[in-house]
Amino acid sequence: QKEVEQDPGPLSVPEGAIVSLNCTYSNSAFQYFMWYRQYSRKGPELLMYTYSSGNKEDGRFTAQVDKSSKYISLFIRDSQPSDSATYLCAMRRAGGTSYGKLTFGQGTILTVHP
């Protein structure tokens, strides 16, 4: 079983839709959760960084963490064509040693069409 599972999609939605991207994980030791956005031919860009269970909002983006279910989500409201990208979830344990290295999901390809 993979430590982090992410549906690779692809996911295609019309402009203005609410998008839900999800990851599940098996390691209860993960404490920090991140979402990265990667445009074609670019490196990943950090979008959201969360620690505890609950919601964190930043503009049109909301990150949700449910540690009891080992499930994280990224919601995009009023999606735009410029949101078309691959979205990667990542997570790690606490600590600054190799114990705390990032584990990534496979990435979900999102296309928002006008």
Added chain:
Amino acid sequence: ETGVTQTPRHLVMGMTNKKSLKCEQHLGHNAMYWYKQSAKKPLELMFVYSLEERVENNSVPSRFSPECPNSSHLFLHLHTLQPEDSALYLCASSQIIFYEQYFGPGTRLTVT
């Protein structure tokens, strides 16, 4: 220059060639990383340096050799690669090891 830069952006090399990838971070960070990104696979951590000391080597074949001369620069030396090494190689940096990581644009490597 801002953020994390990588050169070259694209590289085609034969299996007998020797080449190097370069990464430079302009963020004042203390940790730097090399990742490999292959199609339909999660990002794979290859090497980690903290304050110029290597702290992680994820069983990477010896045909990949990292070098970190100072906290701003990171190299990946390549020799006698295999076609399956073709991938996007990403460099990243963070202020504290394994905390928020910032990525460069990557080098798209093709081994023929």
